[in-house]
Amino acid sequence: MRLVFLPRAAAAATVVLTSFVTFGSLASAWFIPPPANDPSALFGVRRPNRPLLPAASATLLDLEALDDYSLGQFRLSPSFAIIQPDGTWPIYHKGYDGHISHVEFITGAGEMARKVAVLRHVDLNKIESFDITDYTRGEKVTSTSSVCPFYDDSNGAVVYYALRTAKGRANARVRESNESYEMEVTMASMRDAFVLSDIVPWDGVDIPIVPSSESANA
Numbered sequence: 001m002r003l004v005f006l007p008r009a010a011a012a013a014t015v016v017l018t019s020f021v022t023f024g025s026l027a028s029a030w031f032i033p034p035p036a037n038d039p040s041a042l043f044g045v046r047r048p049n050r051p052l053l054p055a056a057s058a059t060l061l062d063l064e065a066l067d068d069y070s071l072g073q074f075r076l077s078p079s080f081a082i083i084q085p086d087g088t089w090p091i092y093h094k095g096y097d098g099h100i101s102h103v104e105f106i107t108g109a110g111e112m113a114r115k116v117a118v119l120r121h122v123d124l125n126k127i128e129s130f131d132i133t134d135y136t137r138g139e140k141v142t143s144t145s146s147v148c149p150f151y152d153d154s155n156g157a158v159v160y161y162a163l164r165t166a167k168g169r170a171n172a173r174v175r176e177s178n179e180s181y182e183m184e185v186t187m188a189s190m191r192d193a194f195v196l197s198d199i200v201p202w203d204g205v206d207i208p209i210v211p212s213s214e215s216a217n218a
Contacts, residue, residue, distance in 0.1 A: 055184050055193040062185075062194040066217045069167045069187060073114070073132045073145050075217050076161065076172055076183060079200035080149075081208040082130065083215045085113045090209060097122050100207060111137060118207065126151060126204040142166055149204050157201040174199055 058066075066076065075081050084090060088105040095101035099122065105114040117131040130147040133140060143166045150160035161172040170187040181199040196217065202208065 055195045058185075058194040058196050062190075063217050065187065065190060066185060067215070069163075069165060069170060069189070070217070071134075071142060071145060071165055071167070072212065072215055073134070073142075073165070074130070074147060075210070075215055076185065076199075077196040077217045078198055079208065080147075080158070080161070080202045081210040081214075082116055082132070084209050084211050085134075086212045088113050103207065103209075111135070116207075126156075127207070149202070151204060156203050158204050174201060 070076075072083055072085075074083060082103070085105050088107050091104045091106055092100050093102050093104065097120075099120050100118055102118055103116040104112050105116075107113050112135050115133050115135065117133075119128040119131075120126065121128055127149060129149075132145045132147070134142040145165040146163070148162040149158040150162070151157065152159045157174070159174045161174075163170040163172065168188045170185065172183050172185045174181055174183050177197075180197070181201055183196040183199045184193050185196060186193040
């Protein structure tokens with residue numbers, strides 16, 4: 001397995017990076033190939049400097065910490081998804097390339113409650129990042145959260161998520177386990193990593209959205 005960081009060639013990456021910064025994505029500055037295919041070295045969320053023990057299954061406290069970290073904007077388990085706020089409906093906007101460039105969640109009063117900016121690699125038809133921002137009465141109420149997926153070039157599924165919210169940085173690795181999938185989550189604010197079981201892999205093509213009633217990580 002090899003991680004795919006979508007802008008492949010160095011020269012192309014420079015051009016793409018420039019366009020990302022112009023676009024305004026917080027995630028854009030992260031798009032530099034990770035050393036030795038180890039994204040954790042790039043994103044700076046490492047487990048403590050001590051002998052590494054196998055991560056334990058997530059406890060209720062771990063799940064609550066993950067829900068708190070994600071700010072109700074996205075979930076990781078049982079499958080990755082963007083959360084649709086209560087009392088809103090999504091409006092999809094397309095860019096010049098015909099792909100969805102951002103999604104606005106609009107309230108009954110016609111106000112935007114959440115905006116999700118989408119960067120996509122058109123040739124590969126894979127999502128490079130989400131930037132998620134919440135609003136109240138047209139005013140930004142949270143710093144923008146970013147989700148950057150990495151892909152396995154053998155099957156196209158996401159095997160690593162680099163995350164940033166107002167709560168800090170985190171990462172999540174997806175791997176096979178006993179004919180199913182699990183996810184190891186490492187959060188900068190927590191001492192130990194933990195494992196989520198029965199993960200449904202995501203291919204990074206469509207934009208998964210679930211209602212807030214399904215926002216809790218399981």
